[in-house]
Amino acid sequence: MLDSTAEGLPGDELVQLLDPAGTRMEHPLYESYVADATGERLLSLYEDMVVVRRLDVEATALQRQGELGLWPPLLGQEAAQVGSARALREDDFVFPSYRENGVAYCRGVEPRDLLRVWRGTSQSGWDPYSVNMATPAIVIGAQTLHAVGYAVGCRRDGVDTAAVAYFGDGATTQGDVNEAMVFAASFAAPVVFFCQNNHWAISEPVGLQAQRPIAERAPGFGIPSVRVDGNDVLAVLAVTRRALERAHRGDGPTFIEAVTYRMGPHTTSDDPSRYVDPRQRAEWAGRDPIARVEAHLRAEGVLTEQAAARVAARADEVAAAFRAGCTSLPQPAPLSIFDHVYAEPNSALDRQRSQQAAYLRSIGEVAE
Amino acid sequence: MTQLTLAKALGSGLRRALADDDRVVLMGEDIGALGGVFRVTDGLQRDFGPDRVMDMPLAESGIIGMAVGLAFRGFRPVCEIQFDGFIYPAFDQIVAQVAKLHYRTGGAVRMPLTIRVPYGGGIGAVEHHSESPEAYFAHTAGLRVVTCSTPQDAHTMLRQAIACDDPVVFFEPKRRYWTKGEVDETVLDEPGRAELMDRARVVVEGTDVTIVAYGPLVATAIDAAVAASDEGLSIEVVDLRSLAPLDLDTIEASVRRTGRLVITHEAQQSGGLGAEIAASITDRCFLHLEAAPARVTGFDTPYPSARAEEHFLPDLDRILDAVDRVLGRANALTGWSPR
Numbered sequence A: 001m002l003d004s005t006a007e008g009l010p011g012d013e014l015v016q017l018l019d020p021a022g023t024r025m026e027h028p029l030y031e032s033y034v035a036d037a038t039g040e041r042l043l044s045l046y047e048d049m050v051v052v053r054r055l056d057v058e059a060t061a062l063q064r065q066g067e068l069g070l071w072p073p074l075l076g077q078e079a080a081q082v083g084s085a086r087a088l089r090e091d092d093f094v095f096p097s098y099r100e101n102g103v104a105y106c107r108g109v110e111p112r113d114l115l116r117v118w119r120g121t122s123q124s125g126w127d128p129y130s131v132n133m134a135t136p137a138i139v140i141g142a143q144t145l146h147a148v149g150y151a152v153g154c155r156r157d158g159v160d161t162a163a164v165a166y167f168g169d170g171a172t173t174q175g176d177v178n179e180a181m182v183f184a185a186s187f188a189a190p191v192v193f194f195c196q197n198n199h200w201a202i203s204e205p206v207g208l209q210a211q212r213p214i215a216e217r218a219p220g221f222g223i224p225s226v227r228v229d230g231n232d233v234l235a236v237l238a239v240t241r242r243a244l245e246r247a248h249r250g251d252g253p254t255f256i257e258a259v260t261y262r263m264g265p266h267t268t269s270d271d272p273s274r275y276v277d278p279r280q281r282a283e284w285a286g287r288d289p290i291a292r293v294e295a296h297l298r299a300e301g302v303l304t305e306q307a308a309a310r311v312a313a314r315a316d317e318v319a320a321a322f323r324a325g326c327t328s329l330p331q332p333a334p335l336s337i338f339d340h341v342y343a344e345p346n347s348a349l350d351r352q353r354s355q356q357a358a359y360l361r362s363i364g365e366v367a368e
Numbered sequence B: 001m002t003q004l005t006l007a008k009a010l011g012s013g014l015r016r017a018l019a020d021d022d023r024v025v026l027m028g029e030d031i032g033a034l035g036g037v038f039r040v041t042d043g044l045q046r047d048f049g050p051d052r053v054m055d056m057p058l059a060e061s062g063i064i065g066m067a068v069g070l071a072f073r074g075f076r077p078v079c080e081i082q083f084d085g086f087i088y089p090a091f092d093q094i095v096a097q098v099a100k101l102h103y104r105t106g107g108a109v110r111m112p113l114t115i116r117v118p119y120g121g122g123i124g125a126v127e128h129h130s131e132s133p134e135a136y137f138a139h140t141a142g143l144r145v146v147t148c149s150t151p152q153d154a155h156t157m158l159r160q161a162i163a164c165d166d167p168v169v170f171f172e173p174k175r176r177y178w179t180k181g182e183v184d185e186t187v188l189d190e191p192g193r194a195e196l197m198d199r200a201r202v203v204v205e206g207t208d209v210t211i212v213a214y215g216p217l218v219a220t221a222i223d224a225a226v227a228a229s230d231e232g233l234s235i236e237v238v239d240l241r242s243l244a245p246l247d248l249d250t251i252e253a254s255v256r257r258t259g260r261l262v263i264t265h266e267a268q269q270s271g272g273l274g275a276e277i278a279a280s281i282t283d284r285c286f287l288h289l290e291a292a293p294a295r296v297t298g299f300d301t302p303y304p305s306a307r308a309e310e311h312f313l314p315d316l317d318r319i320l321d322a323v324d325r326v327l328g329r330a331n332a333l334t335g336w337s338p339r
């Protein structure tokens, strides 16, 4: 009853440019948006996806080895993340949830910085302004409103920068996300809502959140929407470029539903064997986002043995640095818990800080 | 009697509540097939069906708001909020609607809602997963706010909360979910056998200092009492259980015996329950107090990242330091030390 929706069922209108076998498809509207994405350019998207998957698998292993408290895998969502992130201009600003490590990698976040939050050594991994990407929002959907505000701010400032909000299918139930859509439409905000419908909100199938394809909701808010094969990096690149073009041009918000599948657990603490039908998962394994680009690039003669070796070496190199970076993250100093609570001096907190320092000294610990 | 973890004792309490009253419905994210992220509701949907144990779409305001409507219709919803930090999207429904409907309707409408919230730190979690938001709710008239520290209390108090005609925010100390203890599941079968959920309990008797704790810190306070007894000190530990209303009579009686009070909680200090207890007990026992009440709490900072949480959470040593303070012995805070 509930599981019929947003399945990417046959007959659903999904933008696709590369089918699961790696065959290039024609599309009258989106073709022109990826005219440049051939040869080396497509190979670099492939490399991004391979590296992102490698980082993700490595982080999952680090969690299993006790080096991370938790990790939210993005296995299966590489095309949705790389395709959308590579469509962005440098000045566009991203408001992610916790799963957008692939997007963060593409934005230029240092791989080891992806781990800080999950290792528990700091509250955020990077300075948002250094890569034009906010740090992960854990409260579901909160970031969508932030994106709208940022986008409205860009307009006020007279720049054509856009904001992009990433969120899941589950998030679309939250009030914040619905409010964000109303506000975006009200103020014609240059914002792209990028929903990764990975079919699950932890154990809850997308059908519990939506009885109709999620992309159908946005037009009711006055926002044009598109449903794309989220495992097709070219199609995702194309639809995101088009949505950003609209935003940059001042034509307001767009909603993208990237239909994909979460191949692993929700996080490393989750147990999908309790709720995932292995047949459904196996079916999606046949639509792997990396395999289809690989097949296509091999058929085109772009992914030669030499190129494949180069990509593999690159993944090895990034993964090794990632692992080493993880274990070298510094332990926070005891009194650092008092840092950055306020931007301006606060005498009450300063008092607590010095009391704690005195306490730490009394038990023979170095406070700073 | 059976040995159960605190989480399983909650689960068995929910199971009894569902079996005893067919107006009880469970509502929450992932509480069905998954059994909740902490498995508290494990097996309940299988046994009672999806109409009694409802996996809810992902929106906390929606869950509580819909529960209000069900309560209007005479149901007794038990809502699970997945983690402490996710109760805020539901805050408006809880404090502006749930808390006030009985009052606003002159008693015509009952709100027998139970809102279960795994709370507190100490499990190395990420942001929004270690908060102690109890004071916000204790500050709101019309809500009862309780928390448990043992498997038996978890079981009994949860059933009492569900049976209560007032809304109850039920805070579950998540780092104690795996604590085991004896649970008597028949305790509510005869009236009068169970202690009331709004009565505090003296868990360790002592004569020198009273330590008031609740939820996750009761075990820590007991450890402190044991450690202090090695030094010849006799410490009394009071487990509050109910945070609103507060059982000040039990604390007062204890402080009249010991003359000294230490209050401990994980939540931030300013405006916290420790302040309320210190003020109320000072008011009631001014002439019996040998020293100003001391608080050992989280600091007025957001909950820090996992690898720094040990510096935020009250531990045995910080509690003992406060014990020294109220005894006028050498301690870190006043810097006083005997010559």
Ligand SMILES: Cc1ncc(C[n+]2csc(CCOP(=O)(O)OP(=O)(O)O)c2C)c(N)n1
Pocket: A099, A138, A139, A140, A167, A168, A169, A170, A171, A172, A198, A200, A201, A202, A262, A266, B029, B058, B060, B082, B086, B089
């Ligand atoms: C407000 C809020 N409620 C509950 C949670 C707990 N939680 C974390 S992730 C999640 C599921 C989110 O699903 P979806 O939005 O589809 O994103 P996905 O994780 O699948 O990428 C839930 C319920 C939360 N983080 N925030």
